Amino acid sequence: MRIIFITWLFSIAILTILCIRTIPVYSQCLEDQKSLLVNWTPSNDYCGWKGVTCDQAGHVTGLDLNSEFISGGIDQSSSLFSLRFLESLNLADNSFNWKQIPSSFGYLTSLKYLNLANAVTATSEPKFNNPSSESHGLTELRLDGVNISAPGMDWGQAISSSLTNLRVLSLSNCYLSGPIDSSLLKLQSLSEIHLVSNNLSLPVPEFFVNFTNLIALSLSDSNSYGRFPEKIFQVPTLQTLQLSNNIKLQGSLPEFLQNGSLQRIVLRSTNFSVRLPDSTGN
Numbered sequence: 001m002r003i004i005f006i007t008w009l010f011s012i013a014i015l016t017i018l019c020i021r022t023i024p025v026y027s028q029c030l031e032d033q034k035s036l037l038v039n040w041t042p043s044n045d046y047c048g049w050k051g052v053t054c055d056q057a058g059h060v061t062g063l064d065l066n067s068e069f070i071s072g073g074i075d076q077s078s079s080l081f082s083l084r085f086l087e088s089l090n091l092a093d094n095s096f097n098w099k100q101i102p103s104s105f106g107y108l109t110s111l112k113y114l115n116l117a118n119a120v121t122a123t124s125e126p127k128f129n130n131p132s133s134e135s136h137g138l139t140e141l142r143l144d145g146v147n148i149s150a151p152g153m154d155w156g157q158a159i160s161s162s163l164t165n166l167r168v169l170s171l172s173n174c175y176l177s178g179p180i181d182s183s184l185l186k187l188q189s190l191s192e193i194h195l196v197s198n199n200l201s202l203p204v205p206e207f208f209v210n211f212t213n214l215i216a217l218s219l220s221d222s223n224s225y226g227r228f229p230e231k232i233f234q235v236p237t238l239q240t241l242q243l244s245n246n247i248k249l250q251g252s253l254p255e256f257l258q259n260g261s262l263q264r265i266v267l268r269s270t271n272f273s274v275r276l277p278d279s280t281g282n
């Protein structure tokens with residue numbers, strides 16, 4: 001009974017959110033998709049609603065419900081998890097009270113982009129076990145502001161064992177602690193790693209150089225200390241490196257690669273000794 005109620009509640013939530021902004025465009029809606037989305041408004045053309053994206057066949061492929069004051073209604077059994085064609089789901093800035101991220105996210109086998117930033121009020125473990133196959137196709141995961149409150153071994157292994165296609169991992173302000181597990185290196189597609197505002201409380205691991213596609217690394221305000229591995233500056237793909245607000249982090253700028261990609265280095269409030277190139281030209 002509770003499950004039915006919650007599913008119904010979720011339908012209402014979606015309907016309320018979407019209907020207010022209904023702009024019917026043209027009818028490409030499929031009956032099964034429609035009944036999953038809102039099972040009691042058969043005449044609405046959901047593909048035209050703001051925040052809903054469909055493919056040409058009328059399957060819902062994108063749902064953007066960020067900042068919609070949703071506080072309940074999505075749990076394990078939510079009809080949301082039957083939208084098997086969903087590729088992009090943005091639920092950021094809501095307030096779900098989950099002890100764990102519902103494992104039903106694993107049923108969304110087409111999902112590539114998931115944003116739950118600032119959407120979860122309780123502690124939530126980042127587990128994405130896919131019931132149907134070993135690895136999930138998710139390429140972008142944003143959980144910023146979600147209290148994961150886990151040591152690096154735990155979150156590192158949870159993510160590296162299930163999300164092997166990940167390109168963007170954003171876990172800023174997640175109450176993470178170190179050490180960072182090197183099993184993350186299994187994720188060789190990782191190109192953006194954001195771990196800002198966590199208490200990692202450790203030296204920056206040198207194994208970041210082993211991510212061969214690394215474009216952006218953000219470790220600002222992470223209580224990183226010790227000597228920053230100079231080799232990281234020489235990762236040929238690296239464009240952005242943010243290290244600010246780690247007052248105990250030491251280092252110096254090395255010779256930069258002639259053909260490197262670095263565009264932006266932020267060292268404010270660190271203990272780097274920065275010697276600018278000699279202006280006499282020698």
Ligand SMILES: *[C@@H]1O[C@H](CO)[C@@H](O)[C@H](O)[C@H]1NC(C)=O
Binds near residue numbers: 123147148149175
């Ligand atoms: C984060 O979760 C942990 C473990 O559940 C809890 O002890 C801590 O108080 C939480 N922190 C915040 C700011 O909610």
Ligand SMILES: *[C@@H]1O[C@H](CO)[C@@H](O)[C@H](O)[C@H]1NC(C)=O
Binds near residue numbers: 223
């Ligand atoms: C950060 O973590 C370290 C080690 O666990 C702890 O000693 C320190 O108090 C923490 N700092 C903050 C600001 O929570």
Ligand SMILES: *[C@@H]1O[C@H](CO)[C@@H](O)[C@H](O)[C@H]1NC(C)=O
Binds near residue numbers: 182185207210
């Ligand atoms: C990173 O790569 C270097 C050189 O290729 C290798 O020696 C090292 O063991 C690697 N580190 C990890 C943690 O895999």
Ligand SMILES: *[C@@H]1O[C@H](CO)[C@@H](O)[C@H](O)[C@H]1NC(C)=O
Binds near residue numbers: 236237260
């Ligand atoms: C930069 O040049 C070095 C040798 O000069 C080469 O090995 C490396 O692949 C180049 N990197 C990029 C990103 O082009």
Ligand SMILES: *[C@@H]1O[C@H](CO)[C@@H](O)[C@H](O)[C@H]1NC(C)=O
Binds near residue numbers: 247248271
């Ligand atoms: C900054 O680095 C210098 C050495 O380069 C060291 O003497 C000093 O204690 C460091 N300061 C902090 C806050 O770690």
